[in-house]
Amino acid sequence: MKLKKLNIMLLASVALAMSGCKTNDELDKHHFDNKLFVDVETPVTNLVFEAAGEPESTTQELYLATAIEAENTITARFAAAPSKVSVYNASYGTDAVELPSDMCVIESPEATIDAGATRSNAVTVSFVNLETLNRDLTYVMPVEVTDVQGIGVLASKNTTYFVFKGASLINVVADIAQNYLPITWTSTDLVRNMSAITVEALIRVRDFGTVDGLKGEAMSTIFGIEGTFLVRIGDSGFPQNQVQLVNPGGNFPDANSALGLPTNEWVHVAVVYDTTTGDRIIYTNGEEVAHDTGATRSVSLTSNCYIGYAWNDQRWLEGEISEVRVWNVQRTQEEIASHIYQVDPETAEGLVAYWKFDEGAGRNIHDYSGNGNDITANSDLTWTEVALPESGN
Numbered sequence: 001m002k003l004k005k006l007n008i009m010l011l012a013s014v015a016l017a018m019s020g021c022k023t024n025d026e027l028d029k030h031h032f033d034n035k036l037f038v039d040v041e042t043p044v045t046n047l048v049f050e051a052a053g054e055p056e057s058t059t060q061e062l063y064l065a066t067a068i069e070a071e072n073t074i075t076a077r078f079a080a081a082p083s084k085v086s087v088y089n090a091s092y093g094t095d096a097v098e099l100p101s102d103m104c105v106i107e108s109p110e111a112t113i114d115a116g117a118t119r120s121n122a123v124t125v126s127f128v129n130l131e132t133l134n135r136d137l138t139y140v141m142p143v144e145v146t147d148v149q150g151i152g153v154l155a156s157k158n159t160t161y162f163v164f165k166g167a168s169l170i171n172v173v174a175d176i177a178q179n180y181l182p183i184t185w186t187s188t189d190l191v192r193n194m195s196a197i198t199v200e201a202l203i204r205v206r207d208f209g210t211v212d213g214l215k216g217e218a219m220s221t222i223f224g225i226e227g228t229f230l231v232r233i234g235d236s237g238f239p240q241n242q243v244q245l246v247n248p249g250g251n252f253p254d255a256n257s258a259l260g261l262p263t264n265e266w267v268h269v270a271v272v273y274d275t276t277t278g279d280r281i282i283y284t285n286g287e288e289v290a291h292d293t294g295a296t297r298s299v300s301l302t303s304n305c306y307i308g309y310a311w312n313d314q315r316w317l318e319g320e321i322s323e324v325r326v327w328n329v330q331r332t333q334e335e336i337a338s339h340i341y342q343v344d345p346e347t348a349e350g351l352v353a354y355w356k357f358d359e360g361a362g363r364n365i366h367d368y369s370g371n372g373n374d375i376t377a378n379s380d381l382t383w384t385e386v387a388l389p390e391s392g393n
Contacts, residue, residue: 035066036153048166050130055131056131060127072150077145088142099164107126108123125162141164143162173384176381179378181306187371191352198329199327217236221306222317225301225304227246229273230247232315278293280295307324320386
């Protein structure tokens with residue numbers, strides 16, 4: 001038994017001695033071929049763009065790398081590869097379209113890895129004129145490695161994909177259920193004796209009814225003054241989900257259940273009242289749904305004006321709100337329909353107040369019109385993260 005143990009120990013000693021005789025070159029020998037690859041954590045880089053507006057561009061840096069130090073100088077180039085859009089779509093199950101080639105600019109595409117190094121110089125890829133893209137589409141521009149000299153390329157990492165999607169215009173909204181916001185105008189001259197008014201709001205209502213009996217009546221208030229000029233939803237003997245304008249010409253429009261708003265969906269509501277033309281118009285998502293010529297006397301909003309309150313505090317809006325705007329001009333259908341999710345206050349003529357409800361915290365709401373009509377909620381607001389427009393809108 002002792003002899004067997006001695007033999008085992010002897011064999012182990014011989015093996016250890018033989019391993020010690022290996023040269024350093026043998027120890028350093030790698031059992032794989034060194035390959036060139038694009039040095040990115042993931043082959044897909046997602047970028048967002050703003051639709052329309054000021055010229056927009058972005059730059060990205062790309063590098064080439066090897067697993068171990070290069071034995072000699074390696075050179076290669078980066079090039080746009082629009083033909084690989086189909087490869088991207090097949091790989092990721094998407095239907096992205098090709099980014100226009102003139103939007104991808106690589107002025108100095110050469111990348112070099114010096115002997116003894118493992119990483120190349122940076123190559124800058126620029127994407128320009130992104131503001132012209134359609135935010136309803138997803139774009140992709142593959143960039144691949146070409147003209148490689150001095151080494152082989154790792155096929156699985158020779159292309160990177162730049163994917164462009166339209167940025168969300170609205171990322172957070174306020175829930176004003178059981179809440180309201182009094183409006184104190186900094187300059188009452190802007191809202192006194194108004195011959196023309198346009199009011200807009202983007203809303204998502206959960207319940208137009210009495211909300212499990214908490215409300216005294218199935219009425220929801222958007223904006224205005226009780227009995228004077230009020231944009232609300234519902235009324236006695238009137239569909240509880242239909243928009244109604246209370247104004248000097250009488251309540252408008254007539255009851256029509258076909259004009260009711262849906263629950264749990266974002267809807268843009270716009271109301272026009274113009275004594276110069278007589279127009280009273282209701283728009284839903286930019287489409288005219290009611291129109292007559294019953295606008296008569298001018299309107300003043302100087303006092304007792306609210307968002308989410310009328311007559312009493314039980315006529316709140318059971319849901320979320322965003323993009324509330326008040327104008328002293330009649331906005332056209334085209335203007336309303338093309339600016340549902342945002343307007344540029346610097347170029348917007350006749351904008352009196354613009355409450356985006358995008359603060360994300362607190363009770364104070366900023367007026368983006370530049371007129372200083374900031375408002376404060378009666379109680380703490382609940383904030384909801386969103387991504388608007390929603391896909392397909």
